[in-house]
Amino acid sequence: MTVHIAKVKVRPRKNLPPNVCAVELSNMLGCWAATGDMLASNQCQVAAEALFQCMRTAPIRGKQPRSSINYHLARLGRNSK
Numbered sequence: 001m002t003v004h005i006a007k008v009k010v011r012p013r014k015n016l017p018p019n020v021c022a023v024e025l026s027n028m029l030g031c032w033a034a035t036g037d038m039l040a041s042n043q044c045q046v047a048a049e050a051l052f053q054c055m056r057t058a059p060i061r062g063k064q065p066r067s068s069i070n071y072h073l074a075r076l077g078r079n080s081k
Contacts (some may be wrong), residue, residue: 019062
């Protein structure tokens with residue numbers, strides 16, 4: 001949803017979270033595709049351990065604070081009519 005007020009248009013940001021363990025996940029999925037070892041018991045054990053360690057030490061993302069610009073623009077639009 002966009003708000004138009006006298007040539008002012010603000011769209012919500014699309015911040016993508018960083019992929020913290022993307023390399024480790026890619027390695028494990030590649031190992032699974034190459035060997036078919038879905039249980040990570042033989043050849044993919046090292047890749048599974050690396051992913052497990054990465055996810056264990058990855059920072060926990062909290063809720064992102066929401067910008068109040070859309071709220072203020074909506075109020076400005078009501079008052080200017």
